[in-house]
Amino acid sequence: MVAVSDTASDIELAAATRATVDKLEPLGGVLKTFKDMVSVTVPKEHIVEAVTVAKESGFAMISDVFGIDYLTYPGHQGKRFTVAYNMRNPDGNGRLFIRVDIDEGESLPTITHLFKAANFMEREVYDMFGVVFDGHPDLRRLLTPEDFDGHPHRKDFPLGETPTLFGEGRFLDPAAFRAGLVGADPGLTGWKGGAAKGAVSEQPYGQGAGMHGKESGKP
Amino acid sequence: MGLRDLFEKDVQELENDGILFSSLEKLVAWGRSNSLWPATFGLACCAIEMMQSTNARNDLSRFGSEVFRASPRQADVMIVAGRLSKKMAPIMRRVYEQMPDPKWVISMGACASSGGMFNNYAIVQNVDSVVPVDIFVPGCPPRPESLVFAVMQLQKKVRGDAFDQHGVELPMVEGWSR
Amino acid sequence: MSVKDLGHAGTVTREERHGEFETRFMRINVGPQHPSTHGVLRLVVDLDGEEIVGIKPQIGYLHTGFEKTMENRTYQQCVTYSNRMDYLHGFAHDLAYVLSVEKLMDARVPDRAQRIRVALNELNRIASHLVFIGTGLLDMGALTPFFYTMREREMLLDIFEMVCGVRMNFGYFRVGGLYRDVPDAFFPAVDTFLETFPKMIVQYERLFAKNDIFVNRLKNVGVLSRETALDWGLTGPSLRASGVPLDFRKAAPYSGYQDYDFDVPTYDAGDALSRMLIRIDEMRESMKIVRQAVDRMEPGPIRDPDRRISLPPRSELENSMEAVIFHFKLVTEGFHPPRGEVYVATESARGELGYYIVSDGGSMPYRVKVRVPSLINLQSLEPACIGGLFADMIVNIASLDPIMGDVDK
Numbered sequence: 001m002v003a004v005s006d007t008a009s010d011i012e013l014a015a016a017t018r019a020t021v022d023k024l025e026p027l028g029g030v031l032k033t034f035k036d037m038v039s040v041t042v043p044k045e046h047i048v049e050a051v052t053v054a055k056e057s058g059f060a061m062i063s064d065v066f067g068i069d070y071l072t073y074p075g076h077q078g079k080r081f082t083v084a085y086n087m088r089n090p091d092g093n094g095r096l097f098i099r100v101d102i103d104e105g106e107s108l109p110t111i112t113h114l115f116k117a118a119n120f121m122e123r124e125v126y127d128m129f130g131v132v133f134d135g136h137p138d139l140r141r142l143l144t145p146e147d148f149d150g151h152p153h154r155k156d157f158p159l160g161e162t163p164t165l166f167g168e169g170r171f172l173d174p175a176a177f178r179a180g181l182v183g184a185d186p187g188l189t190g191w192k193g194g195a196a197k198g199a200v201s202e203q204p205y206g207q208g209a210g211m212h213g214k215e216s217g218k219p
Numbered sequence: 220m221g222l223r224d225l226f227e228k229d230v231q232e233l234e235n236d237g238i239l240f241s242s243l244e245k246l247v248a249w250g251r252s253n254s255l256w257p258a259t260f261g262l263a264c265c266a267i268e269m270m271q272s273t274n275a276r277n278d279l280s281r282f283g284s285e286v287f288r289a290s291p292r293q294a295d296v297m298i299v300a301g302r303l304s305k306k307m308a309p310i311m312r313r314v315y316e317q318m319p320d321p322k323w324v325i326s327m328g329a330c331a332s333s334g335g336m337f338n339n340y341a342i343v344q345n346v347d348s349v350v351p352v353d354i355f356v357p358g359c360p361p362r363p364e365s366l367v368f369a370v371m372q373l374q375k376k377v378r379g380d381a382f383d384q385h386g387v388e389l390p391m392v393e394g395w396s397r
Numbered sequence: 398m399s400v401k402d403l404g405h406a407g408t409v410t411r412e413e414r415h416g417e418f419e420t421r422f423m424r425i426n427v428g429p430q431h432p433s434t435h436g437v438l439r440l441v442v443d444l445d446g447e448e449i450v451g452i453k454p455q456i457g458y459l460h461t462g463f464e465k466t467m468e469n470r471t472y473q474q475c476v477t478y479s480n481r482m483d484y485l486h487g488f489a490h491d492l493a494y495v496l497s498v499e500k501l502m503d504a505r506v507p508d509r510a511q512r513i514r515v516a517l518n519e520l521n522r523i524a525s526h527l528v529f530i531g532t533g534l535l536d537m538g539a540l541t542p543f544f545y546t547m548r549e550r551e552m553l554l555d556i557f558e559m560v561c562g563v564r565m566n567f568g569y570f571r572v573g574g575l576y577r578d579v580p581d582a583f584f585p586a587v588d589t590f591l592e593t594f595p596k597m598i599v600q601y602e603r604l605f606a607k608n609d610i611f612v613n614r615l616k617n618v619g620v621l622s623r624e625t626a627l628d629w630g631l632t633g634p635s636l637r638a639s640g641v642p643l644d645f646r647k648a649a650p651y652s653g654y655q656d657y658d659f660d661v662p663t664y665d666a667g668d669a670l671s672r673m674l675i676r677i678d679e680m681r682e683s684m685k686i687v688r689q690a691v692d693r694m695e696p697g698p699i700r701d702p703d704r705r706i707s708l709p710p711r712s713e714l715e716n717s718m719e720a721v722i723f724h725f726k727l728v729t730e731g732f733h734p735p736r737g738e739v740y741v742a743t744e745s746a747r748g749e750l751g752y753y754i755v756s757d758g759g760s761m762p763y764r765v766k767v768r769v770p771s772l773i774n775l776q777s778l779e780p781a782c783i784g785g786l787f788a789d790m791i792v793n794i795a796s797l798d799p800i801m802g803d804v805d806k
Contacts, residue, residue, distance in 0.1 A: 034737045035500060062630060063742070063749060064768040073757050086740065086753070086768065093648050095742070117630020120776050143457035143805055144341070145306040152340055152465055153764075159469055160340030160462075164333070174338050260430060262437055263459055263802050264484035264566055267528065271554075271564075274547035289432030304805075307429060307437055307458040314430050336477065341462040360565055 017094040020057045024050055024098075039084070039097035047100050048109050051085055055114055059087040059096055065111075065121035067129040071155040079103045081129055085111070107132035128153035245378075248391050251295070251321065252374040253283040258294030258318060260311070262301025265328035265360045269300045272363035279363075282370050291317040296373065297350070298366070302330035303343045315350045323377070325369050326352045329359045422450055425787075429458045433536050433791050436801030438775075444787060452782045452790070454775050459805040467765040471731030472498055475762065477568045479752075482767065483803040484565060485525040488518045489745035490767075491570040496651055496741045497752040498572045501734040504706055509697040510574040511653045516587070516690040517560065517569070518652075519683040523594075524553045525746040526676040526683075533673060533795035534605060537614060542605055549597050556586050572732075573707045574700030587691055591684055598677060606674060615670035619781035619793035622667055629780060630773040633748025635797055638675045639667035645744035656693075657686045669789075672796040706732050731760040740768075747771050747798055771803035 017038055021031055027046040032039050042050040051062075064086040070076040079101040087096045100108060110133040111118050122133045123142040130151040133139060141148060150157050163171045233239045261269055272279045273287070280286075288294040291314045303311060315324070326346045329335035332355040334344035346352055353376060356369040375381045379391025422443045429437040437458035443451035463482055467475045479494040480487030492514060499506060506514075531546035554564040560579050561569040569576050605611045621631065626639040636643055644661040646654040662678035664671035700707040708727055709720040726732075734756045742751040748770025755764040774797050781793045 035739060037739060061627065063751070064753070064766070064773075066753065066766045066768075068755055068764050068766075073755075073763060084753075088742075090643065095740070097740075115630065116628050117773055117776060120772055124772075138453075141457070143460040145457070152462060157465075158340070159338075159465060161338045162334075162344055164338070164344075259432065264481060266436070267484060267565060270528075270532075271547060271551070274551065275544050276548070276551050291430075302459065302461055304458060304460050306460060310429050310458070336481075337461055337466060339462040339466055341460050362564065 014089075014092055014094045016058045016089055016092060017096060020054050020059060020096060023053050023057055027053070029098075037097065038095070039099050041099040041101065044100055044102055044106065044108060047085075047098070048111060048114075050098055051087070051111050051114055054087050054096060054098060058089045058091060059094070060090055061088040062086065062111075062115045062117055062121075063088050063095075065118050065125060067125045067131060067153070069129060069153060069155045081131060083108060083125060083131060102131065104130070107134050109134050110136040112136060127151065130154070244391065248378045252377040254285070255283050255296045255323070255370065255373065255377075256294050257284050257287050257325075258291045258297045258314065259287045259289055260297050260299055260314065262299070262303065262307070263330070265300035265331070268360040268363055269298060269327065269366060272366045277363035277367060279367060279370065282367065282374070284370065291315075292319060294318055295321070296323045296325060296370075298325045298327050299331045299346050299350070299352075300327040302328075302335060302337060303346050303349070304341050305343055306341075308343050308349050311346075312349050323353045323373055324350050325354045325356060325366075325373060327356045327366060327369070328361055329357060332357065335359060420445075427790075433794060435532070435536075435794055435799060438794070438799065438801055438804075440778075440790070442782075442787065442790065447786050447788075449782050449785055449787055449790060452779055454778055456772075456775070456801070456804050459801045461802075461806065463806045464765050464767060467762055469761060471760050472572055472734065472762065473731055475765070476570055476572070479767075480566050480568075481802065482769065482806060483745060483747065483750075483771070483800050485528050485800055486521050486746040487565065487567055488514075488521040488570070489743060489750055491567065492518055492652065493741060493743040493745070493750045494752045494754075494765075495570045495572050496743065497739050497754045498734065499701075500741055501737060501739045501754060501756055502572070502706060502732070504573050504701045504703060506574055506652075506701055507698045508653075509578075509694055510699040512690045512694045513575060513579055513699070514570065514652055515654065515657070516687050516694075517557070519686045519690070520553055520556060520587075520590075522683050522746045523680050523687075524550050526680050527553075529676055529746075529795075529798050530601065530673070533798075534611075536791050536795045537611075539605065539611075542601065545597070545601065545604070549594060552590050552593075556583065556590065559583060559586060571700065571707075573703065574698070578699050584691065587687065591688055594684060595681070598680060601677065606677060612670060615673060615792060615796070616668060617666075618669045618789045619672075619785060619796060620666070620668045621777060621781050625780050626667065626777065629777045631748070631777045633744070633746070633770055633774065634675045634679060635672050635774060635777070636748070637661065638664045638671035640665045645742050645749055649742055651741060651743055654686075657689050659683075659685050669792050669796040672798075676798075733758055733760055742768075745770055747800065747803065748774055767806060769803045769806060771799040771801075772806075775799045775804055 021029065021040055024040050024042060027050050028043045029040040029050065032041065062085060066084055068082045068084065069080060070082065071080055081102050081104070083100050083102065085098040087098065102108065108131060110122055112122065120142060122136055123139060125131050126133060126139055127141045127143055128151055144152060161174045163173045271277065297315060297318060299311070326332045330337060330342065331346045334342050338344065343349060354369045354373050356365055358365050372381065376389055381389045383389055422445055425442045425444055427440040427442060429439045439455040439458060441453045441455060442449055463478055467478055470478065475494060476491055479490040482490050527546040527550045531543040534542045557567060558564050560583055561567040621639050623640045626636050627641065632643065640663060642661050642663045647661055659682045662675050662682065664675055704723040709724055713720040714724060736756055736758045738753065738755045740751050740753040742749050744750070749768065750770055751768040753766040753768065754762050757763040778793060778797060782790050
């Protein structure tokens with residue numbers, strides 16, 4: 001997560017959140033904030049301990065465990081995957097994201113002994129990203145078919161669009177049609193991307209809006 | 220659909236003499252078309268509209284679909300209501316094969332008919348590739364009135380009054396072989 | 398994968414139950430297609446006679462790949478996808494998604510738009526609970542209440558059709574506000590509904606909520622204690638029926654909910670009866686919110702006037718070159734939120750719902766993770782059913798109210 005500021009000075013952390021963040025620091029926790037989102041990135045070895053510390057210092061509910069694949073994120077340095085633990089404090093409503101950065105092939109310890117709710121959540125991360133959770137009681141695919149090949153939410157997994165065939169033999173290729181809409185390819189609309197001359201452009205990086213060709217792995 | 224339409228010149232005979240001549244196939248087709256019992260195959264949002272079509276305002280049972288049979292062995296028509304995922308496709312095929320002949324399939328909604336707004340790794344792009352579809356219903360979701368119209372079209376197809384998209388008359392469903 | 402690979406699904410071993418007798422548990426597959434009206438849920442149940450000793454939900458039969466699809470659509474286009482997940486409470490998903498993007502963009506949604514959003518969200522919550530009651534009772538064999546609740550639902554669907562143009566799967570919310578203003582006929586329609594509906598709730602209560610058969614069928618069935626419910630991650634009305642008064646509309650108010658006066662019903666028993674009755678109470682509270690939202694509505698704009706998010710008004714296009722450029726960019730490309738990650742937790746009819754959006758500065762989201770309530774709530778089926786009868790399993794599924802579109806995303 002790109003931080004607007006690397007310190008917590010632009011938002012007031014609630015006391016309980018501040019206390020928990022301080023306890024996570026000796027485990028290698030790095031604090032980042034963005035608007036009112038608080039996240040602490042811990043190294044892989046300490047993740048169970050970090051979640052235990054957070055649970056004991058008030059963040060007794062886990063909302064979600066999910067993964068993010070930063071393969072085609074512009075300007076991303078570091079490991080490819082991030083697994084984030086979305087934890088909530090029932091008193092006072094603080095929310096804390098504990099993040100772990102891992103590479104492909106690395107596995108994480110499970111937290112199902114701390115929160116039974118994490119069972120399906122970790123299975124979904126395994127299904128969609130291929131992250132193995134050691135010690136999980138039942139690590140199988142959750143949403144995709146059992147004999148499915150690949151992990152769909154990875155950025156190098158294609159969306160799987162098939163061209164739409166019409167009765168008279170016409171066919172419409174969805175990706176090309178959509179690429180034409182956002183200027184990555186002149187396609188059906190002829191627009192070559194970028195802003196028109198004289199327009200105010202807020203984006204610091206070049207021509208062509210959006211990230212396309214994600215499926216084919218082009219940055 | 221009344222007796223009058225089915226047996227035009229015989230109605231007078233019926234009214235005068237109290238007897239009626241017809242072919243057995245026509246009679247069977249008439250009976251079948253007016254008692255199509257659907258198998259519950261609601262998958263997603265279209266299933267909710269299918270349920271709405273059985274409520275008191277849009278009453279599907281007045282067209283013969285009195286009950287939605289849970290067991291495919293007792294059903295005539297399978298209304299595929301919703302997006303069919305690739306994980307579910309073999310199960311749908313099995314349920315279809317468990318239905319006794321004659322059977323029909325209505326593909327309800329855009330997702331069942333063509334993949335709809337989802338064109339990705341998980342959704343079957345046309346249910347026709349898994350089961351033979353008789354009626355396609357567009358909409359996302361189709362209004363209950365659309366589903367009722369689809370059932371009426373299926374009734375016409377069963378009776379032999381239907382035409383396909385090229386204007387060719389579709390044959391009446393044969394009594395014994397389908 | 399065969400069912401044998403599932404291993405022992407129960408929490409009790411044969412030796413513990415039957416000592417030295419030679420017995421086997423029976424493994425039954427309640428397949429994806431089954432009479433219960435709750436969609437394509439597959440359960441593998443281990444039975445000891447009639448008693449359930451193990452239950453494992455197998456899901457994914459409606460997996461649609463929403464999150465991956467949303468990575469290939471612009472931010473405004475994603476609104477059409479979000480309500481197809483939980484199709485009974487579509488506005489909750491729309492609202493959660495739109496709130497996340499607005500937080501990312503620092504958009505200021507005008508008051509009128511917020512009140513319309515709240516009113517429609519609560520009306521949709523009522524519609525969702527009506528289906529819950531109708532289908533829940535249908536699963537238990539009571540056919541009549543289904544027709545009663547569907548009749549009320551038709552009134553609500555008419556209101557939605559008047560406002561959004563479509564009965565279900567609305568595409569009405571936009572990032573920054575709404576698609577268009579509500580028509581004038583909305584207010585008398587809502588008034589009519591709010592007048593007639595309380596009498597209908599009384600009718601339902603007389604029909605089944607105080608009916609001995611209903612109560613005895615559901616009392617002490619599928620009891621989830623407070624600790625169990627919290628441990629298994631349950632949220633929403635099912636959690637409130639177990640004694641935890643957590644409602645994100647009160648705990649983390651969004652879209653103006655802090656200004657409305659409503660209670661959060663909580664029951665202590667944690668059984669299926671409480672989970673059913675709490676939703677009737679919630680419908681009453683939703684009506685209060687709708688009344689207040691509609692009464693406080695002032696005339697005004699319904700979209701954030703910021704040109705980077707909303708299209709400029711048509712009249713400006715004749716005079717201003719900037720307006721034309723903004724219009725062009727917004728229509729062809731869509732807007733570009735700044736880089737960052739946001740999450741907003743909202744309360745849907747099923748529990749905590751939130752969209753975690755990762756933005757890389759492009760016109761399409763980089764990653765959308767939907768924290769769906771039904772997927773997490775479905776795990777609670779295990780502690781609720783184990784130890785109970787097989788026939789009570791259907792009741793437990795019905796009372797936890799999973800929506801398979803929500804579960805499988």
